[in-house]
Amino acid sequence: MKKFLLYILSILSILLVIFTVLDVFYTFAYTKGTPRNKISYLLSIEDEAIDYVFLGSSRVDNTIDSEIMEEVTGKKILNLGIQEVGLNDTFLMLQLLKKQNIQTETVFIQVDGKYNSNKNSGYLKSSIMPFIHDEQISILMKNRNKDFFFLKYLPFYRYLKYDYKNGFREVLNILLKNQPYVNLENGYYPLYGKSRKQLQTKLPEKISQTNPDIEAINRFAEKNNINVVYFMAPVCSEAENLDFAQKLDQKIPSLMDFSKLFLEKDDYFFDCSHLNDNGAKEFSKILGREISQLD
Amino acid sequence: MIFNSLPFLIFLPVVFILYWFIFKGHTKWQNLLVLVASYIFYGWWDYRFLALVAASTLVDYILGLAIAKKKLLTWRKAFLICSILFNLGLLGFFKYFNFFIKSWIDAGESLGFTMHLETLQIILPVGISFYTFQTLSYTIDVYRNRITPTPDFIKFAAFVSFFPQLVAGPIERASRLLPQFAAARKFNFEFAKSGVHLIIWGLFQKIVIADNCATFVNAIFSNYENLNSLSLTLGAIYFAFQIYGDFAGYSNIAIGTGRLLGFDLMRNFNYPYFSRNVGEFWRRWHISLSTWFRDYLYIPLGGSRGSKFQQIRNTFIIFLVSGLWHGANWTFVAWGALHALFFIPLLIKKTNRKYPENSSHNQIFPPYRELVKMIFTFSIVCIAWVFFRSPSINDSFGYFISFFSNFSFVPEYLVIGRYNMELLLLIAIFVLIEWFYRGREEPITGNRPILKTSLALLMIVMFGVYSEHSDFIYFQF
Numbered sequence: 001m002k003k004f005l006l007y008i009l010s011i012l013s014i015l016l017v018i019f020t021v022l023d024v025f026y027t028f029a030y031t032k033g034t035p036r037n038k039i040s041y042l043l044s045i046e047d048e049a050i051d052y053v054f055l056g057s058s059r060v061d062n063t064i065d066s067e068i069m070e071e072v073t074g075k076k077i078l079n080l081g082i083q084e085v086g087l088n089d090t091f092l093m094l095q096l097l098k099k100q101n102i103q104t105e106t107v108f109i110q111v112d113g114k115y116n117s118n119k120n121s122g123y124l125k126s127s128i129m130p131f132i133h134d135e136q137i138s139i140l141m142k143n144r145n146k147d148f149f150f151l152k153y154l155p156f157y158r159y160l161k162y163d164y165k166n167g168f169r170e171v172l173n174i175l176l177k178n179q180p181y182v183n184l185e186n187g188y189y190p191l192y193g194k195s196r197k198q199l200q201t202k203l204p205e206k207i208s209q210t211n212p213d214i215e216a217i218n219r220f221a222e223k224n225n226i227n228v229v230y231f232m233a234p235v236c237s238e239a240e241n242l243d244f245a246q247k248l249d250q251k252i253p254s255l256m257d258f259s260k261l262f263l264e265k266d267d268y269f270f271d272c273s274h275l276n277d278n279g280a281k282e283f284s285k286i287l288g289r290e291i292s293q294l295d
Numbered sequence: 296m297i298f299n300s301l302p303f304l305i306f307l308p309v310v311f312i313l314y315w316f317i318f319k320g321h322t323k324w325q326n327l328l329v330l331v332a333s334y335i336f337y338g339w340w341d342y343r344f345l346a347l348v349a350a351s352t353l354v355d356y357i358l359g360l361a362i363a364k365k366k367l368l369t370w371r372k373a374f375l376i377c378s379i380l381f382n383l384g385l386l387g388f389f390k391y392f393n394f395f396i397k398s399w400i401d402a403g404e405s406l407g408f409t410m411h412l413e414t415l416q417i418i419l420p421v422g423i424s425f426y427t428f429q430t431l432s433y434t435i436d437v438y439r440n441r442i443t444p445t446p447d448f449i450k451f452a453a454f455v456s457f458f459p460q461l462v463a464g465p466i467e468r469a470s471r472l473l474p475q476f477a478a479a480r481k482f483n484f485e486f487a488k489s490g491v492h493l494i495i496w497g498l499f500q501k502i503v504i505a506d507n508c509a510t511f512v513n514a515i516f517s518n519y520e521n522l523n524s525l526s527l528t529l530g531a532i533y534f535a536f537q538i539y540g541d542f543a544g545y546s547n548i549a550i551g552t553g554r555l556l557g558f559d560l561m562r563n564f565n566y567p568y569f570s571r572n573v574g575e576f577w578r579r580w581h582i583s584l585s586t587w588f589r590d591y592l593y594i595p596l597g598g599s600r601g602s603k604f605q606q607i608r609n610t611f612i613i614f615l616v617s618g619l620w621h622g623a624n625w626t627f628v629a630w631g632a633l634h635a636l637f638f639i640p641l642l643i644k645k646t647n648r649k650y651p652e653n654s655s656h657n658q659i660f661p662p663y664r665e666l667v668k669m670i671f672t673f674s675i676v677c678i679a680w681v682f683f684r685s686p687s688i689n690d691s692f693g694y695f696i697s698f699f700s701n702f703s704f705v706p707e708y709l710v711i712g713r714y715n716m717e718l719l720l721l722i723a724i725f726v727l728i729e730w731f732y733r734g735r736e737e738p739i740t741g742n743r744p745i746l747k748t749s750l751a752l753l754m755i756v757m758f759g760v761y762s763e764h765s766d767f768i769y770f771q772f
Contacts, residue, residue: 014745018756163761
């Protein structure tokens with residue numbers, strides 16, 4: 001039995017060595033390699049001036065064509081929209097902008113039915129995991145993860161838990177210097193044509209009394225002297241409960257509502273809540289002109 | 296509780312310590328511990344269904360003793376029929392009730408009758424197909440005077456509910472496993488070490504092979520209308536490796552766990568994808584179920600005795616029942632029927648038992664002819680897997696229609712953000728490992744076990760799927 005216990009101990013030791021070596025190796029690749037996602041990119045730039053930053057979900061990622069907006073406004077623009085993120089994640093992105101000392105004139109935040117929700121995005125969490133040992137990021141992430149202690153101190157657990165996004169495949173892409181799916185310097189990811197699956201967009205029927213994340217964003221922006229403007233991107237004519245935008249407008253009086261902008265232009269949509277490249281380019285021009293007028 | 300979960304990672308060492316340190320040398324107490332541990336293991340999923348395991352145990356314990364006690368054949372037969380009715384009744388109600396009702400309604404409506412029958416909301420208890428078959432084999436063997444029934448209820452209950460193989464097999468025979476519960480257990484280092492190797496290899500099969508394939512399989516089968524022939528071909532191949540990795544992985548972990556407690560469970564898989572015909576495939580795939588059907592259904596039906604017609608009839612019955620055993624859906628019946636169609640030509644030509652040994656014994660590479668036979672067998676098995684995996688018969692045919700209507704072999708990007716061919720390298724590595732170690736139970740034991748263990752662990756950690764954790768497929772059966 002003693003021999004067997006020693007044998008088990010040797011296997012556990014091998015496992016611990018594997019975890020530790022891989023953790024060091026993966027972290028090195030993510031922190032020293034060329035960024036391949038928007039979080040890595042944001043954490044790789046510091047003390048930069050970017051006039052307008054756009055935050056939000058895929059409805060920013062696939063909608064704001066930074067190059068066109070730069071042409072229209074003459075300002076430097078960065079699209080930091082990330083698929084699936086909610087307002088809680090947007091607040092985190094705003095905090096990261098501050099941490100990296102990015103000087104902005106205005107931060108535009110896309111808001112829609114997610115006003116009613118306080119869910120986090122797994123994608124954003126996974127992207128931030130390699131940087132969790134950074135003191136400030138550690139503070140920001142502490143209350144966002146129930147298993148934060150294990151994520152931070154158990155070697156490689158943070159990569160195992162989010163292996164689909166942060167696993168070997170992504171590390172290999174970093175090592176091979178494969179280009180990311182999007183040009184990170186402007187952040188626009190176009191969708192072309194029409195989706196085969198026409199997703200039905202259903203805006204909520206009712207609106208929540210308040211949204212704690214919006215309140216936190218407003219407090220944070222005021223404290224750090226950041227100008228925040230909320231906007232709602234277009235949806236197609238098939239979207240249900242289109243009057244949600246009016247309800248949202250009552251909660252956020254300064255809201256720039258573009259939800260009904262393309263109601264008669266369904267060919268601008270990839271699916272009901274995402275513009276295709278043609279729609280995004282047109283919207284970026286219109287939004288650029290509106291923003292210029294704000295100035 | 297499932298093997299690749301945190302609770303089991305705590306549960307197993309606790310049971311191991313109690314078993315070998317606290318109850319060492321006390322067989323009865325060790326059996327009681329196994330029984331309690333098994334009920335905790337099963338109850339972790341849903342404690343309400345423990346009553347079913349307990350009922351099955353109690354009924355077959357009493358009927359086993361009653362059969363042995365009676366000399367008169369009529370009584371013995373009556374008790375055996377009670378056991379069969381009870382076990383198949385449980386299985387029939389929980390697994391097939393809705394299926395038969397729905398099929399009856401569909402059949403009636405297709406003939407123009409209005410049916411007013413309703414299905415019930417029935418939860419399928421995990422492992423019911425496995426433990427009912429195990430207890431059935433006990434009463435049948437007692438009836439056939441192959442074993443003497445045990446008067447020790449704890450021993451019998453521990454045999455029925457033995458946690459390593461309770462929910463997904465291997466389906467053990469009482470004649471093999473029950474005597475092990477009676478014997479005094481002595482810890483054997485080499486035996487336990489081989490158990491650890493089986494567990495590691497099983498985890499590799501499950502977490503690295505099956506779970507990686509599952510991601511691609513789900514993406515391909517749920518979107519088959521829009522994918523090209525290459526993606527659909529790969530979908531079938533990936534599913535072949537998913538179900539193999541999943542089930543063989545589970546079986547290896549079960550056998551390994553059994554060995555840690557001093558039990559020798561039967562082998563369930565023997566490198567089935569290196570088979571040279573379907574007959575050989577069925578001697579290497581899910582061995583405990585195939586041999587169960589052979590011993591308790593095929594041979595009583597007449598087996599390979601009698602006319603060719605009877606042999607073909609028996610083969611069809613076996614494969615159709617085997618298909619239905621896997622699930623209450625016509626897709627499984629179609630899967631079984633296809634295998635029967637693949638098998639019958641071999642039966643007629645008497646080549647179904649042509650390959651008793653491993654392929655290319657003592658050779659590194661297979662001869663060209665054997666390789667072609669292996670590829671052909673694997674291909675037809677993959678065709679049948681499409682039926683097994685599809686949610687309905689219509690989807691199965693739709694899958695094949697899409698193969699021809701979207702005829703193209705260009706690499707495609709799937710909805711999961713991966714190219715369809717990305718897994719091929721991993722599959723190729725797995726096939727090569729299995730090929731070179733096909734003469735052994737698993738690849739780790741032998742020369743340089745520490746190096747091989749380290750490599751297996753490295754691959755499990757690096758290539759395993761953890762964020763999309765999935766249950767073992769065979770739990771649903």
